[in-house]
Amino acid sequence: MATAAKTPVTEAGQSANRGSWPLWEVFVRSARGLSHVHAGSLHAPDAEMAVRNARDLYTRRNEGVSLWVVPASAIVASDPDAKGAFFESPQGKDYRHAMYYKKSEGVKHL
Numbered sequence: 001m002a003t004a005a006k007t008p009v010t011e012a013g014q015s016a017n018r019g020s021w022p023l024w025e026v027f028v029r030s031a032r033g034l035s036h037v038h039a040g041s042l043h044a045p046d047a048e049m050a051v052r053n054a055r056d057l058y059t060r061r062n063e064g065v066s067l068w069v070v071p072a073s074a075i076v077a078s079d080p081d082a083k084g085a086f087f088e089s090p091q092g093k094d095y096r097h098a099m100y101y102k103k104s105e106g107v108k109h110l
Contacts, residue, residue: 024050025075027068028058036068047071 021043027036039058044050050069058064078086 021045023072024054025070025072026050026054026058027070028054028064029066029068030064032065036066041072 022045023041024044024047025041026039028039029036039054042050042053042057044053047069051067054067054069059067
């Protein structure tokens, strides 16, 4: 007779293999017209549970009107150590900045 394997439970009552659940990043928009802001991270087995857990953790007191929950593995970021080379404007390409142009005489709507 086969028996189902029991999932070990920690003292806090949570599943011991929660660490195998993927990490999700949570973004909350506090009011219409505002941007979503990173609120934190959580572990959940799937997207539906991640949204529910995010709602419970980050909007308990009606702080938000919208949630984005994104798998952390889907986020691609630039290297903070390469910020100089990555974000600085290339030398000799000043024409890319509008401050180097002068307003033309007789041209309307500029």
